[in-house]
Amino acid sequence: xADWLFSWKGFTLAGVILLxxxxxxxxxxxxxxxNIASIFGVAVGVLGFVITIWTVHDARQQIxxxxxxxxxxxxxxxxxxxxxxxRIAALLFASDCAALQHGVENLRQAAQDxxxxxxxxRCQECRIVAARLAHDSHLTADxxxxxxxxxxxxxxxxxxxxxxxxxxQTGVLQRSQIERLDELIGLxxxxxxxxxxxxxxxx
Numbered sequence: 007x008a009d010w011l012f013s014w015k016g017f018t019l020a021g022v023i024l025l026x027x028x029x030x031x032x033x034x035x036x037x038x039x040x041n042i043a044s045i046f047g048v049a050v051g052v053l054g055f056v057i058t059i060w061t062v063h064d065a066r067q068q069i070x071x072x073x074x075x076x077x078x079x080x081x082x083x084x085x086x087x088x089x090x091x092x093r094i095a096a097l098l099f100a101s102d103c104a105a106l107q108h109g110v111e112n113l114r115q116a117a118q119d120x121x122x123x124x125x126x127x128r129c130q131e132c133r134i135v136a137a138r139l140a141h142d143s144h145l146t147a148d149x150x151x152x153x154x155x156x157x158x159x160x161x162x163x164x165x166x167x168x169x170x171x172x173x174x175q176t177g178v179l180q181r182s183q184i185e186r187l188d189e190l191i192g193l194x195x196x197x198x199x200x201x202x203x204x205x206x207x208x209x
Contacts, residue, residue, distance in 0.1 A: 133160035
C-alpha cells in the first residue's frame with residue numbers, strides 16, 4: 007500500500023483530487039461547499055507535501071544504499087585482486103625454489119663428472135636465482151639469511167672452478183663446497199614441503 011501511495015500513481019491521484027477540490031472551491035466559493043472544498047484542498051496539499059518529503063527521503067536512502075553496495079563491490083574486488091596476486095607470487099616462489107634445487111643438483115653432478123663448463127654455467131644460474139629468492143616474503147628471516155650466504159658460496163665456487171679446474175686440472179670440488187651444496191638442497195626441500203602444505207589451506 008505504501009509503495010503504491012508514494013509511486014507516480016499516488017502523485018497522479020493526489021493531483022486529480024487537488025484539481026477537483028480546486029474546481030469545486032471555485033464553483034461553490036460563495037456556497038456551503040466552498041469551505042468544505044477549500045479545507046479538502048488544503049488537506050490534499052498537505053498530503054502532497056508529505057509525499058514529496060517522503061519521496062526525497064526515499065531517493066536519498068536509495069542513493070545511500072547504492073553507495074554502500076558500490077563500496078562493498080569495490081572492497082570485494084580489491085580482496086579478490088589481493089588473493090590473485092598472492093597466488094601468483096606463491097607460484098613464482100615455488101617455481102624459483104624448484105629451479106634452484108634442480109640447478110644445484112646439476113651443478114653438483116657436473117662437478118662430480120668433471121664437466122666444468124657445465125658446472126660454471128649452473129653456478130652462475132643458481133647464483134642469480136638464489137639472489138632473487140633471498141628477498142622473497144615467503145621466507146623466514148633465517149631462510150633468507152641462508153640464501154644470502156648461498157649467493158656468496160656460489161661466487162666462491164665459481165672462482166674456485168675458474169682458477170683450479172677449467173685449465174684441465176683433475177679433481178672435484180672441495181668437501182666443504184659439496185657440503186654447502188647439500189645443505190642448500192636440504193633447505194630447498196624443506197621449504198617446498200612447507201609451502202606445499204600452506205598452499206592447500208584456504209586463503
